[in-house]
Amino acid sequence: MSDIDVDHFRALLEARRIELRALSDAAKDSRKPVELDQQSVGRLSRQDALQQQAMAKAQDARRVNELRKIEAALSRIDEGEYGYCAECGEAIAPKRLQVDLTATRCAACAA
Numbered sequence: 001m002s003d004i005d006v007d008h009f010r011a012l013l014e015a016r017r018i019e020l021r022a023l024s025d026a027a028k029d030s031r032k033p034v035e036l037d038q039q040s041v042g043r044l045s046r047q048d049a050l051q052q053q054a055m056a057k058a059q060d061a062r063r064v065n066e067l068r069k070i071e072a073a074l075s076r077i078d079e080g081e082y083g084y085c086a087e088c089g090e091a092i093a094p095k096r097l098q099v100d101l102t103a104t105r106c107a108a109c110a111a
């Protein structure tokens, strides 16, 4: 048995999931297609807008990726596998999980 407090990590994972979903909702506006009307938007500000949109997309991709890892961690909790290294099966140090809630490998295997 692992000595980690699974409920504690489940609560942290669920809180992070809520936070990510809220951020994603808040970012929806910035992902709208860039307005291509050259008369109302100057060339430079259009480039700015495109750049901002690209950044917003990259951020969104990172959020989606993190959400996926969180979902996977939550199902590992349900299956009683959370906190164990996917490679060697040893318990992952709680300190490591605190830093990365979705860690799937122990420090030795990740290195």
Ligand SMILES: [Zn+2]
Pocket: 085, 086, 087, 088, 089, 090, 105, 106, 107, 108, 109, 110
């Ligand atoms: Zn390991």
